[in-house]
Amino acid sequence: MTLQAYRAQIFHFLDDPQKDADAYQYFKDGLLLVEDGHIKAVGSYRALRKTLGDTTKIHHTPNHLILPGFVDTHIHYPQVDIVASYGEQLMDWLTQYTFPAEAAFNDPKVCKNTARFFIEELLRNGTTTALVFGTVHEASVEAVFAQAARRNMRLIAGKVLMDRGAPKALCDGRDLGRAATVRLIKKWHGKHRLGYAITPRFAPTSTPAQLAMAGDLKARYKDVHLHTHISENKDEIKAVAELFPTAKDYLAVYEKYGLVGDKTVLAHGVHMSASMCQRISSAGASVSLCPTSNMFMGSGLFNLARLRRHNVRHALGSDIGAGTSFSLLRTMNAAYSVCQLQDLSLSAMDGFYMATLGGARALGLGHHIGNFEPGKEADFVVLDLQATPLIARRLKIAKRLRALLFAIMILGDDRMIARTFVMGKRVYG
Numbered sequence: 001m002t003l004q005a006y007r008a009q010i011f012h013f014l015d016d017p018q019k020d021a022d023a024y025q026y027f028k029d030g031l032l033l034v035e036d037g038h039i040k041a042v043g044s045y046r047a048l049r050k051t052l053g054d055t056t057k058i059h060h061t062p063n064h065l066i067l068p069g070f071v072d073t074h075i076h077y078p079q080v081d082i083v084a085s086y087g088e089q090l091m092d093w094l095t096q097y098t099f100p101a102e103a104a105f106n107d108p109k110v111c112k113n114t115a116r117f118f119i120e121e122l123l124r125n126g127t128t129t130a131l132v133f134g135t136v137h138e139a140s141v142e143a144v145f146a147q148a149a150r151r152n153m154r155l156i157a158g159k160v161l162m163d164r165g166a167p168k169a170l171c172d173g174r175d176l177g178r179a180a181t182v183r184l185i186k187k188w189h190g191k192h193r194l195g196y197a198i199t200p201r202f203a204p205t206s207t208p209a210q211l212a213m214a215g216d217l218k219a220r221y222k223d224v225h226l227h228t229h230i231s232e233n234k235d236e237i238k239a240v241a242e243l244f245p246t247a248k249d250y251l252a253v254y255e256k257y258g259l260v261g262d263k264t265v266l267a268h269g270v271h272m273s274a275s276m277c278q279r280i281s282s283a284g285a286s287v288s289l290c291p292t293s294n295m296f297m298g299s300g301l302f303n304l305a306r307l308r309r310h311n312v313r314h315a316l317g318s319d320i321g322a323g324t325s326f327s328l329l330r331t332m333n334a335a336y337s338v339c340q341l342q343d344l345s346l347s348a349m350d351g352f353y354m355a356t357l358g359g360a361r362a363l364g365l366g367h368h369i370g371n372f373e374p375g376k377e378a379d380f381v382v383l384d385l386q387a388t389p390l391i392a393r394r395l396k397i398a399k400r401l402r403a404l405l406f407a408i409m410i411l412g413d414d415r416m417i418a419r420t421f422v423m424g425k426r427v428y429g
């Protein structure tokens with residue numbers, strides 16, 4: 001592949017801004033060089049242009065900002081058609097809207113159509129990697145992997161495991177979902193840029209036997225992920241206490257079956273004790289914060305200060321379809337509001353970190369994606385700084401980097417995404 005050169009404003013992180021406030025690079029007139037789908041170099045245009053031969057075409061887009069592709073650490077692809085469903089909190093929302101919608105995925109045509117729409121919508125929003133729930137149907141995961149593979153996307157997904165607390169048609173049979181999970185791992189894990197996540201929906205919809213089976217698979221297939229929900233809603237927590245009366249808290253249920261390790265991603269974590277935070281942190285697991293979902297569903301406010309105090313790895317999830325937007329810019333905006341309601345001001349640095357390198361690290365993918373270090377996979381997004389009249393006007397007077405990024409985090413959405421690239425190839429815009 002020939003060398004590709006992109007000249008624009010460029011921003012990316014070298015490390016967590018909470019650890020090192022200066023661990024980022026910003027080039028007001030920058031150049032990003034991509035070769036064979038990987039980052040070759042990033043720097044100022046002045047410094048890097050000398051390294052280019054006369055024949056290299058430079059794609060120059062002033063008034064645009066190049067960022068690493070966004071990483072969505074929790075999303076349900078079969079729920080695109082129930083976004084914006086009225087009036088219920090989690091447990092009733094699942095029975096009224098979610099389970100009927102997911103039942104439709106016993107039809108491979110529904111899987112294929114929805115998976116195609118879903119992947120296109122991710123890319124249209126600048127999201128290049130996601131950790132994805134399918135449904136209980138094996139074909140649902142086949143479909144989303146097939147669509148991601150066509151675009152060479154880095155994506156992690158899994159078949160939902162459920163064997164109680166849901167309609168019979170959505171429950172795994174006698175083998176508890178084991179055979180389908182194993183087939184999917186063997187067929188897809190590590191192929192292209194894809195990874196598998198063992199995906200028990202949450203404690204209330206799995207028997208102890210199914211959770212034990214999931215733990216056994218986790219022990220056998222050590223490098224696959226484990227993806228589930230935790231402590232999102234107060235009625236859910238009550239149900240877990242009733243179904244698992246000997247567990248000292250929600251996390252203890254997952255711990256008992258060996259489900260909490262450094263490849264584990266726990267979605268929500270809204271109502272968590274200091275002890276749970278401390279144990280998640282020691283296990284090296286990640287929490288996916290889903291602020292648009294938590295507000296839409298009335299679930300509550302995640303406690304970022306506490307997560308930080310216990311050094312819990314965390315990042316952002318859109319949680320479509322309880323969440324209300326695919327856009328991680330909108331998700332950052334919601335995270336800012338959630339923090340403001342608790343007297344914590346979430347900086348744009350922290351917001352953009354969670355959506356890029358922080359998200360990659362939360363999924364254990366920080367050595368492949370998340371920033372523009374040479375050799376990394378060239379997944380990136382080009383933001384139009386003049387996407388709307390208000391954005392153009394507001395950004396023009398944002399003279400300093402932090403003010404610019406903050407205005408993007410608050411005003412930005414899919415309208416700002418001009419182009420999205422996966423492994424150096426334009427896949428949107």
Ligand code: GUN
Nearest residue numbers: 098201202229293319322
């Ligand atoms: N908890 C268990 N299943 C779900 C789901 O589909 N969405 C959300 N937001 N929470 C859940």
Ligand code: ZN
Nearest residue numbers: 076229267319
């Ligand atoms: Zn979810």
